[in-house]
Amino acid sequence: MPAPPPTTPDRGHESVTEKDLRARLAALSLRGGEAREELPALHAGQPIPAAVLVPLVMSDEPAVLLTKRTETLARHAGQVSFPGGRIDPEDASPEAAALREAAEEIGLDPARVELAGRLCDHLTGTGFCITPVLGLTPPRLALHPAPAEVAAIFTLPLATVLDPAAPRRERAFWRGKMREYWIFPHPDHHIWGATAAILVQLAAALRGETGV
Numbered sequence: 475m476p477a478p479p480p481t482t483p484d485r486g487h488e489s490v491t492e493k494d495l496r497a498r499l500a501a502l503s504l505r506g507g508e509a510r511e512e513l514p515a516l517h518a519g520q521p522i523p524a525a526v527l528v529p530l531v532m533s534d535e536p537a538v539l540l541t542k543r544t545e546t547l548a549r550h551a552g553q554v555s556f557p558g559g560r561i562d563p564e565d566a567s568p569e570a571a572a573l574r575e576a577a578e579e580i581g582l583d584p585a586r587v588e589l590a591g592r593l594c595d596h597l598t599g600t601g602f603c604i605t606p607v608l609g610l611t612p613p614r615l616a617l618h619p620a621p622a623e624v625a626a627i628f629t630l631p632l633a634t635v636l637d638p639a640a641p642r643r644e645r646a647f648w649r650g651k652m653r654e655y656w657i658f659p660h661p662d663h664h665i666w667g668a669t670a671a672i673l674v675q676l677a678a679a680l681r682g683e684t685g686v
Contacts, residue, residue, distance in 0.1 A: 490632050492532045498680050504591025504608060521603035525568035526558030527576045528606050528676060529587070530632070533613035537629035538673065541580060542663060544625045554665045556606070556672070557582065568592065568605035576609075580627055581618035587611055593675050598668050599653075606672045630660060635677045641670060 490498075529539040542554050557576035565571040573584040588610040596604040617627055634640050641658050644666075656670035665673070 490536060492536055495536050499590050502679055521597055521601055523561040524559060524602045525561055525571040525605045525607055526556035527572035528556055528608050529611050531613050531629060532610050536632040538635055539629050541624045542626040544623060554663050555669050569607050572607040579620050579624050596668055596672055635673050641674050
């Protein structure tokens, strides 16, 4: 099914055009870097390498494409995520893994993705080291979610992502400890955890903030 069109951002949000977004990306050197930690690790041994594609839909009002996982998955059921997964031995790079997973999960043709760099790796409390790969895609692509993995495909306006007041920190007990995590607003979906943290990092980079 085609990805839904971006929601019109609030007037208080920063307006960003495709031309402006390309200029911002060109000014950055997005080669990844030292991993950030989402939550204290709850596992022993080395984290599992993984990669996600962060698809930026290049319309008049750019947006970030996201998925909601099905409720039947063994890991992270029902959660909002980027297309992605473990880096297999056959994958030549995190980019190759991210494109492969996006093709498998939502039917995104790798030939329609313009790679634009990496954000810093992200360590999760569940034992994964995620490499976020930025990819620019045309609007109105005919996407086809894998029924066993993806329940919905939707977008979050980049104007919302860039609004410093949009994300918020929340606290909750998880596995016996108080944890803090990011939440991003959306009228229909709960965007939190690693996905929200990667969006926060993306926003900081595009705003030109140092130390991201």
